[in-house]
Amino acid sequence: MNEQKPSIPEVFLKPHNPAEHEDALYDMWEKSGFFNPDVCIEKGVTASDAEPFSIVLPPPNVTGTLHMGHAAMLAIEDILVRYHRMRGHRTLWIPGTDSAAVATQAKVEKDLYKEEKKTRYDLGREELIKRIIAFSEESKDTIIGQTKKMGSSLDWSRYAYTLDDTRYHAVMTAFIRMYEAGLIYRGARIVNWDPNMQTTISDDEIEHVEKTDPFYYFKYGPFTIGTVRPETKFGDKYVVMHPDDVRYKEYTHGQKLEVEWINGPITATVIKDEAVDPEMGTGVMTITPWHSAVDFEIAERHGLSREQIIDERGILLPVAGEFAGQHIKKARAAIIEKMQAKGLIEKIDEKYVHNIATNSRGGGTIEPQIKEQWFVDVNKEFAMRHSEIPGVQEGNLVTLKTLMSKAVEGGGVSIFPERFNKTYYHWITNLRDWCISRQIWYGHRIPAWFKVNAEGRENALEHKVNAAGREGALGHKGSEVKVQIDSPGDGWVQDPDTLDTWFSSGLWSFSTLGWPEETADLKTYHPTTVLETGYDILFFWVARMILMSTFHLGQVPFKNVYLHGLVRDKQNRKMSKSLGNIINPLDMIEKYGADATRLSLVIGAAPGNDMPLSEDRVRGYKHFANKIWNISRFVLTHTIDTDLKTTPVCSARDNEILAKLRETSADVSNEIEKFNLYIAGEKAYHYVWSELADTILEESKPILNGNDAEAKRARQYVLIECLVTSLKLLHPFMPYVTETIWQELPKEMKDADILMVAKWPIH
RNA sequence: GUCCGGUUAGCUCAGCUGGUAGAGCGCUACAUUGACAUUGUAGAGGCCACAGGUUCAAGUCCUGUACCGGACACCA
Numbered sequence: 001m002n003e004q005k006p007s008i009p010e011v012f013l014k015p016h017n018p019a020e021h022e023d024a025l026y027d028m029w030e031k032s033g034f035f036n037p038d039v040c041i042e043k044g045v046t047a048s049d050a051e052p053f054s055i056v057l058p059p060p061n062v063t064g065t066l067h068m069g070h071a072a073m074l075a076i077e078d079i080l081v082r083y084h085r086m087r088g089h090r091t092l093w094i095p096g097t098d099s100a101a102v103a104t105q106a107k108v109e110k111d112l113y114k115e116e117k118k119t120r121y122d123l124g125r126e127e128l129i130k131r132i133i134a135f136s137e138e139s140k141d142t143i144i145g146q147t148k149k150m151g152s153s154l155d156w157s158r159y160a161y162t163l164d165d166t167r168y169h170a171v172m173t174a175f176i177r178m179y180e181a182g183l184i185y186r187g188a189r190i191v192n193w194d195p196n197m198q199t200t201i202s203d204d205e206i207e208h209v210e211k212t213d214p215f216y217y218f219k220y221g222p223f224t225i226g227t228v229r230p231e232t233k234f235g236d237k238y239v240v241m242h243p244d245d246v247r248y249k250e251y252t253h254g255q256k257l258e259v260e261w262i263n264g265p266i267t268a269t270v271i272k273d274e275a276v277d278p279e280m281g282t283g284v285m286t287i288t289p290w291h292s293a294v295d296f297e298i299a300e301r302h303g304l305s306r307e308q309i310i311d312e313r314g315i316l317l318p319v320a321g322e323f324a325g326q327h328i329k330k331a332r333a334a335i336i337e338k339m340q341a342k343g344l345i346e347k348i349d350e351k352y353v354h355n356i357a358t359n360s361r362g363g364g365t366i367e368p369q370i371k372e373q374w375f376v377d378v379n380k381e382f383a384m385r386h387s388e389i390p391g392v393q394e395g396n397l398v399t400l401k402t403l404m405s406k407a408v409e410g411g412g413v414s415i416f417p418e419r420f421n422k423t424y425y426h427w428i429t430n431l432r433d434w435c436i437s438r439q440i441w442y443g444h445r446i447p448a449w450f451k452v453n454a455e456g457r458e459n460a461l462e463h464k465v466n467a468a469g470r471e472g473a474l475g476h477k478g479s480e481v482k483v484q485i486d487s488p489g490d491g492w493v494q495d496p497d498t499l500d501t502w503f504s505s506g507l508w509s510f511s512t513l514g515w516p517e518e519t520a521d522l523k524t525y526h527p528t529t530v531l532e533t534g535y536d537i538l539f540f541w542v543a544r545m546i547l548m549s550t551f552h553l554g555q556v557p558f559k560n561v562y563l564h565g566l567v568r569d570k571q572n573r574k575m576s577k578s579l580g581n582i583i584n585p586l587d588m589i590e591k592y593g594a595d596a597t598r599l600s601l602v603i604g605a606a607p608g609n610d611m612p613l614s615e616d617r618v619r620g621y622k623h624f625a626n627k628i629w630n631i632s633r634f635v636l637t638h639t640i641d642t643d644l645k646t647t648p649v650c651s652a653r654d655n656e657i658l659a660k661l662r663e664t665s666a667d668v669s670n671e672i673e674k675f676n677l678y679i680a681g682e683k684a685y686h687y688v689w690s691e692l693a694d695t696i697l698e699e700s701k702p703i704l705n706g707n708d709a710e711a712k713r714a715r716q717y718v719l720i721e722c723l724v725t726s727l728k729l730l731h732p733f734m735p736y737v738t739e740t741i742w743q744e745l746p747k748e749m750k751d752a753d754i755l756m757v758a759k760w761p762i763h
Numbered sequence: 764g765u766c767c768g769g770u771u772a773g774c775u776c777a778g779c780u781g782g783u784a785g786a787g788c789g790c791u792a793c794a795u796u797g798a799c800a801u802u803g804u805a806g807a808g809g810c811c812a813c814a815g816g817u818u819c820a821a822g823u824c825c826u827g828u829a830c831c832g833g834a835c836a837c838c839a
Contacts, residue, residue, distance in 0.1 A: 016801085208836080225839075228839085229839090294839075355836085419768075422767065423766080426765085430836075538834095606777075609768090610833095612775050613775095617787065623799095623802095625801090627798095631798070633798050633799080636798095679779090
């Protein structure tokens with residue numbers, strides 16, 4: 001009777017089926033505890049003094065679902081993380097989610113209106129927030145579950161949420177410290193007001209959209225002025241021209257003129273200011289300081305009075321006379337009609353193309369308004385208290401702007417690809433004070449308190465009530481303010497506003513590590529090694545993190561920034577619902593596996609460039625996963641019954657193969673170190689397919705089936721080396737299939753039970 | 764208007780510090796029950812946008828032109 005020969009694991013008798021293994025593997029990894037660097041140290045996988053490597057995951061919106069952009073981000077970061085973990089570094093990747101306050105509240109409000117025909121004012125602050133939290137909680141598991149599907153080796157024990165207690169504490173501390181340093185101030189300035197969402201937004205959240213409107217030329221005394229916005233013109237009593245404009249030299253600065261205007265005669269004052277472009281239109285304009293940033297600045301320079309014309313809902317105020325109470329959209333035609341009747345209109349250009357400011361977060365057309373708000377002063381000088389930032393010393397006089405520049409200039413932060421340095425500097429040059437207060441209810445409430453007067457009402461809170469009886473925006477003028485977390489006592493009321501989401505996001509690199517406590521994590525893992533994110537949030541987020549970290553810690557938030565591109569469809573169009581070209585990562589994972597999905601998002605995707613994706617690409621990489629599967633099957637079939645302990649004598653060709661293998665390992669490592677993941681992945685791919693499968697395996701067949709026992713033994717040894725090393729090299733890119741195979745390898749072939757923590761081939 | 768990219772095989776793209784072009788998918792022919800048809804072998808297909816320049820040598824560096832795209836911008 002024949003002796004039972006060892007045979008290859010049964011699982012290899014079928015083609016590779018990713019869906020069969022992925023969830024169980026993720027479970028196994030998670031349960032092993034190796035996502036957590038502390039466990040790696042405890043179990044002897046990582047040296048306790050090993051070099052740290054840390055990434056903080058850009059937190060996806062809690063209420064969102066995974067899209068290809070997230071998938072690309074997760075794939076890239078997980079590759080870096082798995083590589084460094086295998087290298088033996090103390091590797092930490094922190095997960096988190098973002099409340100995305102404006103977007104989340106807008107979504108809940110929209111549903112509320114759709115389902116119950118109610119607004120947030122009908123519900124009240126407390127109830128609305130309750131509903132938003134319920135909605136967020138409900139959605140949270142979805143995005144987390146989907147994140148795991150990608151194979152992301154995140155340390156879930158350190159999970160952070162932008163609104164949890166630790167982050168709340170960080171945000172409050174940051175606000176108070178910046179206020180105390182004089183870097184946060186409250187002031188009446190022109191802000192971007194969104195009449196739809198009833199909140200201010202920052203300059204960066206504005207999106208200019210091209211629009212065609214009629215352009216009107218009005219007779220304004222002896223002048224002709226042009227505008228697309230006649231409805232703002234009621235209060236225009238200053239007429240401005242360039243000081244050097246010879247056409248108007250007869251008029252002097254400060255001169256008064258009686259002019260007939262929309263609602264009767266007014267006294268106009270001539271102002272000479274260089275902001276006026278003589279080439280533009282007639283070279284003369286009237287100004288509306290309350291509703292235009294340029295006009296506001298002119299008014300500031302000359303100390304001119306300002307008057308609000310339009311309220312927070314877009315309704316005309318009493319200054320509009322007979323038009324008061326009308327919405328600007330409706331009033332425009334009537335105003336034009338009246339002006340026409342009065343003979344004030346000289347000309348109308350029907351098709352004038354111009355850019356209007358809109359809220360990129362799904363709101364409406366921005367109406368500039370002057371409002372009392374909180375701002376971060378980016379130009380105020382202060383002395384640096386502590387600095388680990390290259391190029392900045394303790395005691396140096398700096399501003400937040402200069403800190404942001406120097407963090408990059410001095411090499412503290414390196415941006416990949418490099419060309420984004422210019423984009424970054426360009427943004428800083430144009431940066432103005434950052435408006436951080438929002439009139440929405442969901443988010444971190446500003447830790448500021450105002451004194452209430454004897455009637456029990458905030459004396460300084462100027463409640464503007466519009467025609468609909470709603471509470472409009474609040475303005476707090478000249479009242480006593482205390483900035484602290486808890487109420488100063490009776491008679492104080494907290495500012496109703498919340499902070500811009502990006503204020504708390506700006507703290508993310510260190511708030512996730514426990515700041516303001518001086519935690520061990522903070523000491524070990526900050527500055528983080530890499531920030532990986534899309535180039536579209538370079539300003540929103542990357543710049544703000546640099547601002548916050550350099551100020552609060554005197555450290556850069558991260559040493560490297562890796563910017564990935566946008567995932568587009570195969571014709572290089574944006575993925576959008578209306579085009580119907582959205583490829584859902586979860587569908588791809590289900591059909592082709594997470595490994596194939598990851599590779600398709602990494603290979604050929606140079607940093608900073610948009611990446612086209614097609615289902616064909618994903619399918620192509622699934623074939624590759626199966627290739628590895630079959631290579632393993634082949635190698636195991638021909639080595640399973642051999643005694644692996646005997647030492648083989650290698651031929652020249654065997655040594656050549658091993659040399660090439662080492663060379664490939666070095667290449668792949670090198671490219672990962674340089675953040676050229678797309679090249680590293682491709683090199684590993686080509687080695688495995690063209691070299692190992694097509695060449696080495698083919699030429700090995702006669703040897704393995706031949707009679708030369710020594711040659712056969714040597715080749716078996718070589719093939720095992722090639723297989724084991726290939727699995728390791730590919731693991732960061734395709735963790736699932738490589739781990740599945742690894743789990744089936746005989747113990748003697750491997751140096752760790754779990755491939756995820758096996759030793760990288762190059763040390 | 765300012766700034767930044769791009770223009771390379773039918774499609775989508777890669778080509779680092781210069782030495783007569785690569786990948787994936789697609790296409791053509793042939794092969795194969797032998798790790799793998801989720802395969803193999805072979806092949807067709809490119810004046811590397813255009814014009815100058817530097818160089819022994821230029822998709823690769825410099826200048827300019829033409830298209831395409833993106834970011835930023837307070838233009839009434």
